[in-house]
Amino acid sequence: VKLLPLLNITAESLMIPSEKVAHVQMNNPLEHALLILVKSGYSAVPVLDTSYKFKGTIGKNIILNRILGLERFEMEKLSEVRVDEVVNQTIPCVQKQDDFLTCLKTVIDYPFVCVVDQEGYFDGILTRRAILKQLNKYIHV
Amino acid sequence: VKLLPLLNITAESLMIPSEKVAHVQMNNPLEHALLILVKSGYSAVPVLDTSYKFKGTIGKNIILNRILGLERFEMEKLSEVRVDEVVNQTIPCVQKQDDFLTCLKTVIDYPFVCVVDQEGYFDGILTRRAILKQLNKYIHV
Ligand SMILES: Nc1ncnc2c1ncn2[C@@H]1O[C@@H]2COP(=O)(O)O[C@H]3[C@@H](O)[C@H](n4cnc5c(N)ncnc54)O[C@@H]3COP(=O)(O)O[C@H]2[C@H]1O
Numbered sequence: 001v002k003l004l005p006l007l008n009i010t011a012e013s014l015m016i017p018s019e020k021v022a023h024v025q026m027n028n029p030l031e032h033a034l035l036i037l038v039k040s041g042y043s044a045v046p047v048l049d050t051s052y053k054f055k056g057t058i059g060k061n062i063i064l065n066r067i068l069g070l071e072r073f074e075m076e077k078l079s080e081v082r083v084d085e086v087v088n089q090t091i092p093c094v095q096k097q098d099d100f101l102t103c104l105k106t107v108i109d110y111p112f113v114c115v116v117d118q119e120g121y122f123d124g125i126l127t128r129r130a131i132l133k134q135l136n137k138y139i140h141v
Numbered sequence: 142v143k144l145l146p147l148l149n150i151t152a153e154s155l156m157i158p159s160e161k162v163a164h165v166q167m168n169n170p171l172e173h174a175l176l177i178l179v180k181s182g183y184s185a186v187p188v189l190d191t192s193y194k195f196k197g198t199i200g201k202n203i204i205l206n207r208i209l210g211l212e213r214f215e216m217e218k219l220s221e222v223r224v225d226e227v228v229n230q231t232i233p234c235v236q237k238q239d240d241f242l243t244c245l246k247t248v249i250d251y252p253f254v255c256v257v258d259q260e261g262y263f264d265g266i267l268t269r270r271a272i273l274k275q276l277n278k279y280i281h282v
């Protein structure tokens with residue numbers, strides 16, 4: 001099994017570029033974020049600010065947990081609470097030039113990680129599927 | 142890089158056994174399924190019947206899509222619709238003795254696959270995280 005070519009692959013060649021990534025903005029109400037998540041079908045998506053800098057991620061679970069009251073889901077809160085109040089900022093990031101082993105390590109505990117540049121602008125996302133496809137390709141060589 | 146020991150690992154040694162897997166039943170209302178999903182934090186979980194046979198999976202997206210009306214999420218449908226009306230039955234399954242390469246191939250397109258025996262009884266789930274952890278361990282040897 002020749003794994004050497006795999007080790008030279010960078011995040012940039014594996015990532016989904018920003019223009020193909022569904023995202024929401026920090027100042028959106030949760031109602032808009034939940035609609036984007038349900039329509040796109042994704043569990044979670046990146047959150048950006050108005051200048052396209054990466055701020056974190058938001059997922060269906062964060063939103064549903066926020067509106068789950070004692071007796072029911074309090075749907076009215078969806079229009080009252082904004083994304084910036086519940087955004088998850090603990091997602092690791094990588095840079096375009098990071099190598100395959102770094103990328104593999106970061107997706108062990110996260111379905112996707114974000115690719116950002118040195119100033120924090122959003123370049124794209126690196127998914128577990130992209131990493132697994134590459135590994136499956138090289139493991140048969 | 143010595144990958145040979147990796148190839149002899151089976152699904153059984155990597156799976157999360159059934160007693161540790163959150164699941165719902167076919168005859169549960171969607172309200173119960175959504176609560177299990179929000180409380181456990183999982184995007185989707187296996188669906189079993191009363192004799193513990195594997196029937197499919199259900200996730201937050203299937204449920205939210207089902208109750209999304211023209212103007213709002215119609216929460217009352219959560220108590221009117223049952224899991225068996227929306228269960229996703231297209232998830233691939235593996236068996237306990239399947240080898241690592243088979244397991245790797247099946248999780249490329251699915252966050253998890255179910256491990257079932259020859260009669261269709263549920264043994265556990267095989268997650269992308271378990272596969273990635275093993276690959277990361279052997280790729281450094
Ligand atoms: N529309 C679709 N068509 C075909 N397959 C689909 C799909 N939506 C989801 N999947 C499959 O389900 C996996 C988990 O999706 P999830 O939404 O939980 O988790 C996703 C989602 O949160 C995020 N993601 C992926 N692509 C995205 C995009 N274009 N924009 C925003 N977020 C994305 O990255 C996570 C991992 O994605 P990954 O591709 O590794 O893994 C995906 C993919 O294998």
Ligand SMILES: Nc1ncnc2c1ncn2[C@@H]1O[C@@H]2COP(=O)(O)O[C@H]3[C@@H](O)[C@H](n4cnc5c(N)ncnc54)O[C@@H]3COP(=O)(O)O[C@H]2[C@H]1O
Binds near residue numbers: 043111161187269
């Ligand atoms: N409570 C928690 N503590 C720590 N990390 C957590 C976590 N919940 C989720 N994660 C992390 O997020 C990933 C995606 O979870 P998700 O719920 O979308 O997708 C999960 C979920 O749908 C299902 N799953 C995992 N463990 C489960 C369990 N014990 N019972 C039922 N379903 C499970 O398998 C999918 C893939 O799981 P995987 O472990 O590869 O990947 C998990 C794991 O890395």
